[in-house]
Amino acid sequence: EAGVTQSPTHLIKTRGQQATLRCSPISGHTSVYWYQQALGLGLQFLLWYDEGEERNRGNFPPRFSGRQFPNYSSELNVNALELEDSALYLCASSREGLATDTQYFGPGTRLTVL
Amino acid sequence: KQEVTQIPAALSVPEGENLVLNCSFTDSAIYNLQWFRQDPGKGLTSLLLIQSSQREQTSGRLNASLDKSSGRSTLYIAASQPGDSATYLCAALSGGYNKLIFGAGTRLAVHP
Numbered sequence A: 001e002a003g004v005t006q007s008p009t010h011l012i013k014t015r016g017q018q019a020t021l022r023c024s025p026i027s028g029h030t031s032v033y034w035y036q037q038a039l040g041l042g043l044q045f046l047l048w049y050d051e052g053e054e055r056n057r058g059n060f061p062p063r064f065s066g067r068q069f070p071n072y073s074s075e076l077n078v079n080a081l082e083l084e085d086s087a088l089y090l091c092a093s094s095r096e097g098l099a100t101d102t103q104y105f106g107p108g109t110r111l112t113v114l
Numbered sequence B: 001k002q003e004v005t006q007i008p009a010a011l012s013v014p015e016g017e018n019l020v021l022n023c024s025f026t027d028s029a030i031y032n033l034q035w036f037r038q039d040p041g042k043g044l045t046s047l048l049l050i051q052s053s054q055r056e057q058t059s060g061r062l063n064a065s066l067d068k069s070s071g072r073s074t075l076y077i078a079a080s081q082p083g084d085s086a087t088y089l090c091a092a093l094s095g096g097y098n099k100l101i102f103g104a105g106t107r108l109a110v111h112p
Helices: none
Strands: A005-007 A010-013 A019-024 A031-038 A042-050 A053-057 A064-068 A074-078 A087-094 A109-113 B004-007 B010-014 B019-025 B030-038 B044-051 B056-059 B062-067 B072-077 B086-094 B100-102 B106-111
Touching: A005 A087, A010 A019, A019 A087, A019 A109, A031 A074, A031 B100, A042 A064, A042 A074, A042 B100, A053 A064, A074 A087, B004 B086, B010 B019, B019 B030, B019 B086, B019 B106, B030 B062, B030 B072, B044 B056, B044 B062, B044 B072, B072 B086
Parallel strands: A010 A109, B010 B106
Antiparallel strands: A005 A019, A019 A074, A031 A042, A031 A087, A042 A053, A064 A074, A087 A109, B004 B019, B019 B072, B030 B044, B030 B086, B056 B062, B062 B072, B086 B100, B086 B106
């Protein structure tokens, strides 16, 4: 069974540009989560999508947005990039949107903002 | 507001030692607590998940315990090996909304 996949592996952008990150959950999983791991700040929750709807978001500005498609894959968009957006962005999926479900993580997308 | 703390921040041990990694959380109203492993520059691998109603979980040489009343979890690694070298993260799921709150991690180095 394939795990969570993310693309691209690495992404280099300049300040002010937009970045789009993609995530494909494990087959059969309907919930997708996004986390940011910035240097010195640890892993922080960004967004949770379930059945195509945004269920929760962390303390991030509106320039961080995303969506979930009918096939449950997800996209994270970061507009007006700032230097501090440089981080490893991790996507996770779970079977359903239940608190008891394990979240399985992908390998991440390394975003570098110059 | 849930806060998760991990002690120690780093640990270096010789191969074969038994280890204990500590995780504490401030809000005992958790749904579950999860331990992950992260290799440098990589994503997270789920090691163990303990539901709030459980006291411990075991997988191979790993054993995780949970004490909600004291706000603590420990990850016990038996007979450590160089391949165990990685950063170990604990995360608490609480307050609904499926938001995992992570600790800063313990960076483990096991040398031959």
